[in-house]
Amino acid sequence: MVDPIILEGLSYNEKRLLLALDSKGGSASPGELIADGSFDIELEVMGAASWLESKGLAKLDESVAKFYALEERSAVEQGLPERIAITLISEAGGRMPMSELAERMQGGDKIAVGWLKRKKLADIVREGDSNILVLADAGKAALGSEMPDEALLKRMAAGDIPEAEADPKLIKDLKGRQGMISEKIVTSRKVSLTPEGTEAARSGIELKKQITEITDRIIQSGEWKDAEFRRYDINTFAPAIIPAKKHPLSRLGSQVRRLFTDMGFTEMSSEYVQPAFWNLDVLYTPQDHPARDLQDTFYLEHPASIKIEDEALVEQVRQIHENGGDTGSTGWGGTWSRERAEAALLRTHSTVSSIKYIAEHPDAPRKAFSISRIFRNESIDATHLPEFTQIEGIVIDENADFNMLISIIREFYARMGFDQIRIRPAYFPYTEPSLELEVFFHGKWMELGGAGIFRPEVVAPFGVKVPVLAWGFGFERLAMLKWDIKDIRELYISDLDYLKGNPIL
DSSP states (O other): OOOHHHHHTOOHHHHHHHHHHHHTTTEEOHHHHHHTTSOSOHHHHHHHHHHHHHTTSEEEEEEEEEEEEEOOTHHHHTOOHHHHHHHHHHHTTSEEEHHHHHHHHTTOHHHHHHHHHHTTOEEEEEETTEEEEEEOHHHHHHHTSOOHHHHHHHHHHHSOEEGGGSOHHHHHHHHTSTTSEEEEEEEEEEEEEOHHHHHHHTTTOOOOOEEOSOOHHHHHHTGGGTOEEOOOOTTSOOOOOOOOOOOHHHHHHHHHHHHHHHTTOEEOOOOSEEEHIIIIITTTOOTTOGGGSTTTOOBOSTTSBOOOOOHHHHHHHHHHHHHOTTTTOOOOOSOOOHHHHTBEEEOSSTHHHHHHHHHHOOSSSEEEEEEEEEEOOOOOBTTBOSEEEEEEEEEEOTTOOHHHHHHHHHHHHHHTTOOOOEEEEEEETTEEEEEEEEEEETTEEEEEEEEEEEOHHHHGGGTOOSOEEEEEEEHHHHHHHHHTOSOGGGGGSOOHHHHHHSOOO
16 A cells, blocks of 8 residues: 555656646657646656656656667768779779779779778789779679678668667777767667556546745745645655865865965975976986986977077086086086977976976075976876876075984974875985885885985075075875875876765865
């Protein structure tokens, strides 16, 4: 027996649907209900059907089928390019120069020749300076018969074809012909009464307009006196309300930015495209360093180079690379190449922002940071992307030392909620001493970034004589830690369900 509370809580459209389905023997499609005037639009049918299904009074069946439709009717009316080609070649005695076919087909010959070779309908032979198309046995046989794809297209011309009735190989080939055919997804729906639904439909329910919202007009007109008010059930299912929110990475960026500004840091920036001079040479990276190779760095073709206008700085950097200049270093030796230094590339680290900031603000004390996109020619896997973000920072201070650097790193990650990190010695061409920081993540140590104190060879050209602390942290890897994400690629997949479920704070 149907629960009386359920019957009392039925909406106007639910009652309409129950009665309409019962009059049609217990089941019907939305289209059939609209055709006989029971409903005006499918949205009304589906809304009522969903509610009846949740109450156990109806069952909603849905099936999805794929169909293939002909888009380019000329393929049937005039023939496929290869059909036109073999007909012309046959009329010419079974042989025809490719230049003559091009003239006869007025530009359609390139597609035709491709399909002639693919279907083995014709061979191309070289005679003198000309390429000659010669009909093959398959081409001769096709002259008097219909090719399989032609037969399929003719069937499509008469009506859309279900996926199950089409040869997958032929469909794949036809899809390769741009604009020839298209896919159509057809969804079929049917609503059926359950035994309880049939009982409800025959329980004497009456169709009567319901009031779901009290307005001043209803009160003033007195309409409410004779109206039926919709009964509400606070336990009834209601859709979740998903508030608007920023992407998790945007929120994390704001958090990092707020953290550094609260610590007195100024934000810095630089352009994506840089000459190797600022990205590598100024940072005392030798010109034969593996980081300069194509497998590590994205070099540009347009522009292929960027001229460095500051001749004095270029000369200082050249001397530092070749013999150490006035820094007391021996340099890297060899001959420094200005051409290599002016090669245009996508910045491989945000340290280029730091060194440009130092060039503009060489006076101490200074503190600056950036959250910058960088590019490296790396294979994509669970922890690597060719385009990612780096958290960069520098401190220029006469009292700065290695202990201060470690303290800043620990303070940053502690404020981000992580205090279990590992610091170990490392090597970078532009810092000494240097360190790398790691965290234990899903069974192994994951690198978070590197840091160190800039070598004199890096800061000497800008007149900086006090220590400069520098670091670069992985932004996406920080996000992986924060939200326990195992694959870095998940951060950039537009998964709406994941974004809706992500906490606001």
